Amino acid sequence: MTQRQWFKIHGWCSLPIWIVFCFVCITGTIAVFSHELTWLFNENARALNPNDLAPIAMSERVEAVKAMYPSAHITTVMTFESYLTNAVMFSADNIPAGIAYVNQYTGQVQEVNQGITFINFMRSLHGWLLFPWQSSYSVGYYLVSAMSFVMMGALVSGLVIYKRFWRAYTQPKIRVTQGKKSILSDLHKHAGAWSIWFIMIMSVTGLWYFTQQVLWHADIDIEPHAPTVDINDVPRGEVPAEPTVSFDQAMQIAQTQFSDLQPSYVMMPEHNRDMYKIMGGGDFVFYDQYAYRLAINPWTGEVAQADSPDNMTALQTVMHVVDPLHYGTIGGIWTKAIWFIFGLILSAMSITGFMIWSSKIVQAARAKKAAKREQKLSEQGA
Structure with a gap:
């Protein structure tokens, strides 16, 4: 040519x-820089920690939302950088879909957002133009x-x-x-x-x-879906309102499974045959914050699924290293x-x-x- x-x-x-x-x-x-811009322009999204406190348990962050909204049904907990608050997603009376900004050091609910966040808006606008x-x-x-x-x-x-x-x-x-x-x-x-x-x-x-x-x-499917609870594990007769394995216990089980686990996305069971689904990052530098994936039975505490970079397929590995490369979050x-x-x-x-x-x-x-x-x-x- x-x-x-x-x-x-x-x-x-x-x-x-x-x-x-x-x-x-x-x-x-x-x-x-969507996270940094959120911190800059929304003071309620800042996880201030002037007394240098250690982060409280994730279950305590959930309880802080329930204390403010007794009818709250918690669906998801998301963590970001240490300087940003956690996002606890829930529904309650008069709040069909809310995101509570919970300070992970003080346990204070600093804001309740009922719309789209700046982070989600920018990622959606860039990813598929809305x-x-x-x-x-x-x-x-x-x-x-x-x-x-x-x-x-x-x-x-x-x-x-x-x-x-x-x-x-x-x-x-x-x-x-x-x-x-x-x-x-x-x-x-x-x-x-x-x-x-x-x-x-x-x-x-x-x-x-x-x-x-x-x-x-x-x-x-590049990654397998989390399995459902075996029908025999669900208590007979009237099912309890809450699983016998608490959220705090499920998090401890996950930490035992992967000692370096840093939870970033946790989903609560939506029905009596659903599992605790826990995703997070670890000590793998080039992998994203969802490289660890666990499914924990809420009735028995059994780890039904435990995926990590050690047992990923080639496609799954590519899937989890692309985002850090594309958005520059490696370092x-x-x-x-x-x-x-x-x-x-x-x-x-x-x-x-x-x-x-x-x-x-x-x-x-x-x-x-x-x-x-x-x-x-x-x-x-x-």
Whole structure:
């Protein structure tokens, strides 16, 4: 292929879906710091701990919500960074779906949110553009994850066009005195050269999200569902209102199963044959906060399911390492800051790329128009 053909491919990898691609880049960049932005703008979400107290038991956090709302039916408990409150999801009289922000050090309920949180909003906006889900798939999820093909195409064609790209590392040069076109071109090329590693990560992880959506759409489970309680384990006659194994006991059993478990998402039994479902992270650096998955029988205390990185399949391993790579949570705030900066650079590249391409389109249209005018004048002169 000629250089001109590669340039056309590079342009068409950006121009037709420029607005969507730019929007996905910007929302993803914001989503990286969604937890920090929540802490910054919502003081009720801050888990202040001036007396340096140890976190209270998760069961005590649940009891704090029940003390405020005696009719509360607790469904889920979520934990985040140490500086953010826990989220206890529940329903109660006049509150069909509430999220209580509970300080894990003091046990105080600092806010009850009955809408969508900023964290969920940004992740949903970035992940599937708030398109509705049709059972097991969302058109928006397909659209966003398909951007991985665009990024991969732009990367490959860009490397072919920008020969000896490594000069951007050894001999960086921005021609600031040669007009707007030169400045945009140099900024675009240098940003692309320095972002190769980041674009590759975004492309590969995005390709996985696309594959994952195809599997979901085909009803292919990557991870097994938690088993249900055997009917023989459920007490005969009148079933007690509460399971015989308390929430606190279930958490202790989970901690015994995995000593390094850091619970991040805990679901209560929804019916008498449902289990405590506990997910969390551990000492595995490259895995997400759901790498450990347990299902505990609420009537017998038996561990019915115990999944960890040690017994994952290849697809499950990929599934649990992609999110930390995509959002830069591997090394905490420092890697998130790096991902945020390069997210801004990628967003800017999409804008400068559009500006460069559109200027060439305008120039080509003007040249074509001028050629037609000259041809018309020559015909009239003849």
